[in-house]
Amino acid sequence: MDKQILEKLEVLQGDITQLDVDAIVNAANTSLLGGGGVDGAIHRAAGPELLKECRTLGGCPTGEARITKGYNLAARHVIHTVGPVYSGKPRDKTLLTGCYRNSLQLAADNNLASVAFPAISCGVYGYPVEEACQIAVDTTCGFLKDNPAITRVIFMLFSPADLKVYEDYIRTQTG
Ligand code: AR6
Numbered sequence: 001m002d003k004q005i006l007e008k009l010e011v012l013q014g015d016i017t018q019l020d021v022d023a024i025v026n027a028a029n030t031s032l033l034g035g036g037g038v039d040g041a042i043h044r045a046a047g048p049e050l051l052k053e054c055r056t057l058g059g060c061p062t063g064e065a066r067i068t069k070g071y072n073l074a075a076r077h078v079i080h081t082v083g084p085v086y087s088g089k090p091r092d093k094t095l096l097t098g099c100y101r102n103s104l105q106l107a108a109d110n111n112l113a114s115v116a117f118p119a120i121s122c123g124v125y126g127y128p129v130e131e132a133c134q135i136a137v138d139t140t141c142g143f144l145k146d147n148p149a150i151t152r153v154i155f156m157l158f159s160p161a162d163l164k165v166y167e168d169y170i171r172t173q174t175g
Pocket of ligand 1: 014015016017028029034037038039040041083118119121122124126156157158159
């Protein structure tokens with residue numbers, strides 16, 4: 001992988017709601033009306049105005065993404081994407097790739113330079129983090145090659161174990 005592209009990636013552990021970036025990505029469901037996990041945390045931190053705007057969007061199909069303002073978050077925007085429920089079928093990868101690509105496309109369309117992703121689908125949707133990590137990193141690097149205006153992509157992992165998976169995979173790409 002191109003070194004200049006990899007230098008735009010950061011892998012951190014913690015709470016994505018605390019990040020001061022142009023957009024944080026939410027691992028939502030097709031209703032876009034909130035839920036548990038990172039979705040619940042983002043809605044709590046952003047405040048009720050976020051749900052109000054989400055109600056106007058009419059949901060979002062799996063693999064696609066929608067953008068809202070960030071309200072009480074430090075992040076200026078929230079990009080809501082809907083990951084697949086893991087089934088072990090090839091379509092999982094297509095859909096998860098779509099989540100990353102479509103989220104980054106929205107960032108580019110809105111002239112955003114910094115974007116932070118959680119491990120989409122790796123919580124209640126059951127995607128194995130080793131597989132999801134490769135999709136996240138490969139899709140992001142591919143997108144950044146053609147979209148130099150995005151200068152910083154953070155992968156914000158909640159657990160030390162997930163952090164290590166990302167760090168190890170990115171290390172294999174730098175060699
Ligand atoms: N910051 C960063 N990562 C987090 C945070 C946080 N504050 N909280 C949880 N995670 P999940 P999914 C991690 O279940 O699998 C919701 O109810 C978590 O440890 O939030 O895509 C939606 O409404 C895991 O690694 O999302 C949907 O119904 C990752 O975020 C459904 O869950 C994703 O876990 C979506 O399921």
